[in-house]
Amino acid sequence: xxxxxxxxxxxxxxxxxxxxxxxxxxxxxxxxxxxxxxxxxxxxxxxxxxxxxxxxxxxxxxxxxxxxxxxxxxxxxxxxxxxxxxxxxxxxxxxxxxxxxxxxxxxxxxxxxxx
Amino acid sequence: xxxxxxxxxxxxxxxxxxxxxxxxxxxxxxxxxxxxxxxxxxxxxxxxxxxxxxxxxxxxxxxxxxxxxxxxxxxxxxxxxxxxxxxxxxxxxxxxxxxxxxxxxxxxxx
Numbered sequence: 107x108x109x110x111x112x113x114x115x116x117x118x119x120x121x122x123x124x125x126x127x128x129x130x131x132x133x134x135x136x137x138x139x140x141x142x143x144x145x146x147x148x149x150x151x152x153x154x155x156x157x158x159x160x161x162x163x164x165x166x167x168x169x170x171x172x173x174x175x176x177x178x179x180x181x182x183x184x185x186x187x188x189x190x191x192x193x194x195x196x197x198x199x200x201x202x203x204x205x206x207x208x209x210x211x212x213x214x215x216x217x218x219x220x221x
Numbered sequence: 222x223x224x225x226x227x228x229x230x231x232x233x234x235x236x237x238x239x240x241x242x243x244x245x246x247x248x249x250x251x252x253x254x255x256x257x258x259x260x261x262x263x264x265x266x267x268x269x270x271x272x273x274x275x276x277x278x279x280x281x282x283x284x285x286x287x288x289x290x291x292x293x294x295x296x297x298x299x300x301x302x303x304x305x306x307x308x309x310x311x312x313x314x315x316x317x318x319x320x321x322x323x324x325x326x327x328x329x330x331x
Contacts, residue, residue: 112263138317149309149321150264199263203317207251207271210319212263
């Protein structure tokens with residue numbers, strides 16, 4: 107089946123550090139990639155929708171200047187958490203999809219811990 | 222707010238029993254999808270059912286969709302300990318964008 111690789115799987119860093127998370131679709135070209143945030147024992151919250159070559163569409167309440175998304179190619183999207191603070195600690199998950207009305211394929215997530 | 226609401230929030234059963242999880246939603250949808258998440262991992266797609274479909278099967282999984290009631294159910298038959306996970310429904314309305322339900326934590330006891 108389709109594989110999405112997300113890296114790194116875990117990050118522990120000091121407050122004020124910027125952290126970059128990569129999401130790659132390994133065996134298909136993804137028209138759209140998505141970034142989610144998940145708090146413990148809760149559901150996934152969509153942060154932004156990323157289309158190759160265009161600006162990401164952010165959900166209401168998500169700070170564009172804090173969560174920078176770059177979708178440089180049909181197989182790679184990156185999420186940069188700028189100047190991360192402890193409240194940004196969370197589980198971040200990406201997904202990729204070929205086209206509408208098809209399942210999304212998820213990465214394994216990144217556990218971000220800001221000290 | 223979440224589009225989907227799932228019940229039960231938690232379900233504990235014995236191996237071999239069937240598990241049923243329900244999902245309700247509020248708006249018109251293109252399709253409804255079920256995903257599974259093991260603790261600390263990403264989501265794995267289980268079944269996608271389109272708005273013009275009523276039932277779908279995949280192995281031990283059976284999904285129903287009732288668009289008049291805006292609800293769906295996931296049935297896992299002959300459950301195994303390895304089925305222990307969180308199960309989420311998600312609705313697609315437009316542009317591949319998914320809205321997830323709150324999830325059901327399933328525990329299958331050996």
